């Protein structure tokens with residue numbers, strides 16, 4: 690082997706080592722860069738979620754001014770319903786259609802009028818209420834019960850960033866509401882509706898954990914399959930509410946309609962008589978309050 694050949698051989702040997710080594714090095718650098726990017730993205734997502742929760746909670750005040758309770762008919766409450774209805778296979782199997790009118794976030798300046806309309810049509814509904822200690826709201830909690838409607842729990846504070854912080858804070862909030870309602874009305878409530886529904890995306894706690902807690906306590910929760918559209922922060926007309934509520938109603942044997950009882954949601958009140966009339970005009974259809982016989986609509990499965 691002459692000198693030139695030897696040098697060539699040495700070079701080849703070096704290249705054989707350098708090429709795989711540098712390939713590994715490049716891959717390693719790539720991994721680190723990607724890892725850092727992923728970490729950054731996750732951090733930003735966390736920050737976004739943190740800032741979204743309170744923002745959502747405050748996006749709509751109850752309209753009661755000084756009460757300081759936020760009604761937060763959040764994004765999640767808008768998500769479910771009509772769009773679901775379109776995709777769902779209509780339930781078949783005859784029998785009576787059951788329609789549940791449910792009002793979240795009350796009592797409010799509109800509760801009295803809602804109760805008057807329900808009484809006028811002899812219709813019972815379900816109120817998923819929040820905790821309002823002010824004197825003027827106390828008779829409204831009592832009226833809900835006395836007039837045969839179902840008093841149910843939503844959240845004491847309705848502040849997403851507090852109640853969904855941990856299981857403990859959720860339990861604390863719900864217990865506070867349960868005791869408050871018991872002291873006010875003598876009713877020990879067992880029906881709940883999670884703010885934002887069981888499928889909300891703001892909870893830091895796995896919702897299954899909270900659902901398991903409710904089951905342990907012999908409580909049940911109720912989502913919805915029809916949205917009135919009144920959760921939107923922009924104005925929605927009474928006509929649109931009636932349309933939203935009734936467009937797919939015939940597809941369900943059991944329909945749980947989500948509405949809101951808040952002082953700034955006058956079109957909900959305006960829509961109510963027409964909505965009730967439309968439902969009552971449907972064949973084999975009954976408007977009922979939620980009871981133990983109600984088959985609960987759940988957005989996520991229990992396990």
Ligand SMILES: [Zn+2]
Pocket residue numbers: 760761762793794843847884885
């Ligand atoms: Zn709510």
